[in-house]
Amino acid sequence: MSLPTPEAHLSTVLHAVESRNQGEPEFLQAVREVLDTLAPVLEEHPEYIETGILERLVEPERQILFRVSWVDDNGKVQVNRGYRVQFNAALGPYKGGLRFHPSVNLSVVKFLGFEQVFKNALTSQRIGGGKGGSDFDPAGKSDAEVMRFCQAYMTELVHHIGEHTDVPAGDIGVGAREIGYLFGQYRRLTHRYESGVLTGKGKGWGGAEVRTEATGYGAVFFAEEMLARAGEGVAGRRAVVSGSGNVATYVIEKVQQLGGRAITASDSSGYIVDEAGIDLELLKQVKETERARISEYAERRPGAHYVAGGNVWDVRGELAFPCATQNELDEASARELIKNGVRAVAEGANMPATPEAIELLQEAGVLFAPGKAANAGGVATSALEMSQNAARSRWDFDKSENRLHEIMRDVHELCYSASERYGKPGDYVLGANSAGFVTVAQAMLEQGVI
Ligand SMILES: NC(=O)c1ccc[n+]([C@@H]2O[C@H](COP(=O)([O-])OP(=O)(O)OC[C@H]3O[C@@H](n4cnc5c(N)ncnc54)[C@H](O)[C@@H]3O)[C@@H](O)[C@H]2O)c1
Numbered sequence: 001m002s003l004p005t006p007e008a009h010l011s012t013v014l015h016a017v018e019s020r021n022q023g024e025p026e027f028l029q030a031v032r033e034v035l036d037t038l039a040p041v042l043e044e045h046p047e048y049i050e051t052g053i054l055e056r057l058v059e060p061e062r063q064i065l066f067r068v069s070w071v072d073d074n075g076k077v078q079v080n081r082g083y084r085v086q087f088n089a090a091l092g093p094y095k096g097g098l099r100f101h102p103s104v105n106l107s108v109v110k111f112l113g114f115e116q117v118f119k120n121a122l123t124s125q126r127i128g129g130g131k132g133g134s135d136f137d138p139a140g141k142s143d144a145e146v147m148r149f150c151q152a153y154m155t156e157l158v159h160h161i162g163e164h165t166d167v168p169a170g171d172i173g174v175g176a177r178e179i180g181y182l183f184g185q186y187r188r189l190t191h192r193y194e195s196g197v198l199t200g201k202g203k204g205w206g207g208a209e210v211r212t213e214a215t216g217y218g219a220v221f222f223a224e225e226m227l228a229r230a231g232e233g234v235a236g237r238r239a240v241v242s243g244s245g246n247v248a249t250y251v252i253e254k255v256q257q258l259g260g261r262a263i264t265a266s267d268s269s270g271y272i273v274d275e276a277g278i279d280l281e282l283l284k285q286v287k288e289t290e291r292a293r294i295s296e297y298a299e300r301r302p303g304a305h306y307v308a309g310g311n312v313w314d315v316r317g318e319l320a321f322p323c324a325t326q327n328e329l330d331e332a333s334a335r336e337l338i339k340n341g342v343r344a345v346a347e348g349a350n351m352p353a354t355p356e357a358i359e360l361l362q363e364a365g366v367l368f369a370p371g372k373a374a375n376a377g378g379v380a381t382s383a384l385e386m387s388q389n390a391a392r393s394r395w396d397f398d399k400s401e402n403r404l405h406e407i408m409r410d411v412h413e414l415c416y417s418a419s420e421r422y423g424k425p426g427d428y429v430l431g432a433n434s435a436g437f438v439t440v441a442q443a444m445l446e447q448g449v450i
Helices: 004-018 025-035 041-044 046-050 053-058 106-122 143-157 177-191 209-231 246-257 282-290 295-300 331-339 353-364 375-392 399-421 428-446
Strands: 062-071 079-086 094-100 129-136 167-170 238-241 265-267 270-273 305-308 319-321 345-347 367-369
Touching: 004 025, 004 041, 025 428, 041 094, 041 428, 046 053, 046 106, 046 428, 053 428, 062 094, 062 106, 062 143, 062 319, 079 094, 079 106, 079 143, 079 167, 094 177, 094 375, 106 129, 106 345, 106 375, 106 399, 106 428, 129 167, 129 305, 143 177, 167 375, 209 246, 209 319, 209 345, 209 367, 209 399, 238 246, 238 345, 246 265, 246 282, 246 319, 246 428, 270 295, 282 345, 295 305, 331 353, 353 367, 367 428, 375 399
Parallel strands: 094 129, 094 167, 238 265, 238 319, 319 345, 345 367
Antiparallel strands: 062 079, 079 129, 265 270, 270 305
């Protein structure tokens, strides 16, 4: 039997995915972006075509959808929808965060799970990919409501996770508070102290140092590696950052530690500009402690101003870190960034730049780091948390940060060398997709058709 050409094979697989997953635009966008880059890999590895690797890779191994019923502070019954998509476990237990946000649906969870498979492969930490969440909106809920929701959510999730099967963590709307409530309920239901079942735990009970900072720090380390290859650095440069959550906060912190000046942060209502450089203590007070709107920052900080609505990418900066959510940086934003002299864009969020924006940035010679590579530091540190839990050991901050830094250097190196191998040196989208894909594909090949 003669094999189709790589291009023909990719097109057949893509059509099948499109017809089978109609109404899932985010998932299709994520799949297209990966398949678009894989022709040279399949050229080198026809055995992946022969053994149906791609057909299997685009179909999650398991998708779990469930009802989450809970009672709010007024005694009213609320019903949300829960998700866990176990995408691929060829490299290890499923691993990936939980997102609690009203925009969560199956398409969003599948796109995140799909991306996670490649990202986790790039970390070399032997973890598979999965993702989950709910359309529950933590904004405006009391602590007690968040706790009751988390307990109800875990009452179903408990049947599907475990330190050797599936290990969730945080994402948008899920931080240390939620992980605590989820872990408590897991422990109550199972009568087991299974530390490695969730990551991002409190530091006093199994959480790793640097897990909170890891995604943001990692994104800046990756940007620094890209810049260093070109003989440049972060120091002395203006950085425009979107978001004001976990990832954005620690991108800002690391940019400043490396001598750069991060001047913006945003939330879904607008953005702030602080030319003097963001005051981190104030940002953490407003967003982490008070869970208030970002406009509060400008009200308390002389010299800073708030722009309601608007587009943070209109602000001039040499470095840009999109750290809020998917498709937040579109073609028009990319044009604005290029016009304003951006040199590097590193995705702290998952899929924040649209395909059109990425194309424009790459054409303009801007160094572009896709989220799969640039934000892999969070999950990599989660894997370090799992290994510390298994060994009943605890690393200090410096050791953990050094290990994160090494991992991000390795991720960069893997991506760069794959981009060279497949003919486009410095194309980190091609590099991340192909390096991640080959690692997973090889494991799937060796494990047979399952
Ligand atoms: N937390 C992690 O370790 C981690 C790891 C890898 C990737 N990510 C990705 O990073 C991004 C941010 O996650 P996080 O953990 O910082 O979440 P978070 O809940 O701490 O913060 C999310 C931020 O994004 C903003 N945001 C959300 N939806 C928005 C919208 N529609 N418009 C504008 N702003 C919006 C929120 O206001 C908030 O500032 C997500 O894409 C997530 O998938 C997170």
